[in-house]
Amino acid sequence: MKIRQDRLAINPLQWVASADGWIDPTLAPPLGRQLSVIRDAGITALHSAVPGDMTPKEYAARLAEYGISPAPGYIPVRLTDDATERQTFRDTAARVAAQHAALGVPTVFLAMGMAKDAERVARPAVGHLAEQGRLERVRDLLAEIAGIIRAEGITPAFHPHVGTWAETELETRFVLDTVDASVLGFGPDMGHLAWAGADPAQLVRDYADRVASVHIKDLDLGLAAQARDAGWDYRKTVLAGLWSEPGHGNADIEGFVGALPDDFDGWLIVEVDRGAQPTPDESVRLCGEWAARQA
Numbered sequence: 001m002k003i004r005q006d007r008l009a010i011n012p013l014q015w016v017a018s019a020d021g022w023i024d025p026t027l028a029p030p031l032g033r034q035l036s037v038i039r040d041a042g043i044t045a046l047h048s049a050v051p052g053d054m055t056p057k058e059y060a061a062r063l064a065e066y067g068i069s070p071a072p073g074y075i076p077v078r079l080t081d082d083a084t085e086r087q088t089f090r091d092t093a094a095r096v097a098a099q100h101a102a103l104g105v106p107t108v109f110l111a112m113g114m115a116k117d118a119e120r121v122a123r124p125a126v127g128h129l130a131e132q133g134r135l136e137r138v139r140d141l142l143a144e145i146a147g148i149i150r151a152e153g154i155t156p157a158f159h160p161h162v163g164t165w166a167e168t169e170l171e172t173r174f175v176l177d178t179v180d181a182s183v184l185g186f187g188p189d190m191g192h193l194a195w196a197g198a199d200p201a202q203l204v205r206d207y208a209d210r211v212a213s214v215h216i217k218d219l220d221l222g223l224a225a226q227a228r229d230a231g232w233d234y235r236k237t238v239l240a241g242l243w244s245e246p247g248h249g250n251a252d253i254e255g256f257v258g259a260l261p262d263d264f265d266g267w268l269i270v271e272v273d274r275g276a277q278p279t280p281d282e283s284v285r286l287c288g289e290w291a292a293r294q295a
Contacts, residue, residue: 003257003294009045009071009269010038010287011215014280017273021235022116035066037281041288047269048073048105056102070103071267072157072187072213076113077145079137079165093145097152107212107266109187110146110156112138112164114234120163121234125196125224127168138165139175146184157187157212162195163234169198176207186210190256191217191243191271195224201252201259208259213266216256217273218249244276245283246290 018024048070146156160172190200227237275283
C-alpha cells in the first residue's frame with residue numbers, strides 16, 4: 001500500500017538522544033527550530049507533545065505556522081505500589097488524552113515506561129524475568145489507564161516497548177487477548193517488536209481490526225540478534241548502532257506497511273531513536289526523503 005502523506009508524521013527523537021544511549025528531553029532544541037527543520041524536510045505532521053507553558057490551542061496554532069499538523073503522542077506508565085505515583089499516571093493520562101481531544105487527534109500510544117536501572121533495561125528484548133503474575137498486573141494497569149483515555153473520547157493504542165514489562169510477542173498477545181478491543185487498541189512499533197525477535201507484520205495481520213496507528217523504525221536486525229544472544233544491555237545495543245533512518249537498515253518496512261488493512265486510516269509515525277547520521281538535523285532530513293518516496 002502507498003502511504004498517505006497526510007497520515008505520515010515524525011517523532012524526532014534524534015534531538016533528544018543522549019551520549020549514554022538514553023533519551024534526555026532537555027536536549028531538544030526550541031520548538032520553533034524543530035518545526036523549521038521538520039517543515040524543510042517535507043514532513044507535515046508531528047508527534048503531539050503539548051509544552052507545559054502552552055494550551056492545546058496555542059500549540060496547534062504554532063504548528064500551523066509551519067504547515068504542520070498534530071499526530072498521536074505517547075503516554076508511558078509503570079507498575080508501582082505507591083498510591084501517589086499511580087494517581088500521577090492516571091492524572092497524566094487524563095490530561096494528555098484531553099489535549100489530544102482538543103487537538104483533534106483521535107489516538108494516543110499507551111506503553112509501559114522504562115527506567116535506567118530497570119531489570120529489563122539491563123537485559124532487554126528477551127522477556128527477562130518473565131512472570132505471569134506481573135504480566136497480569138501490567139495488563140490490569142494498561143486496561144485501567146486505557147479506560148481513562150477512552151473517557152476523553154480518545155483511542156488508546158497499546159505500544160509494546162523493549163526494556164519494559166511488555167516487550168515480547170508473547171506479552172503483546174497476552175495483553176491484546178485479555179483486554180477487550182473496545183477498551184484497548186493496538187499501536188505497534190515495528191522496530192521494538194523486531195528487536196525483541198517478533199514478526200511485526202504478522203502481529204499487524206493477526207490484530208488488524210485493532211491497529212489504530214503505528215511507529216515506523218529501521219534497524220540492524222543482525223545486531224539486534226547479536227545483542228540478544230550476547231546479553232547486551234539496552235544502551236550498549238543502541239550505542240552499537242541498532243537504529244537508523246528509514247531505508248538505511250534492513251527491517252522489512254514495506255512488509256510491515258503492506259500488512260496494514262486496506263482501509264487503514266491511522267497514523268504512521270517515523271521514529272529514529274538515535275540517528276545514524278552526524279547530526280539530528282541531517283537525520284530528520286533523511287526521514288523526509290524516505291517519506292517523499294512513499295507517496
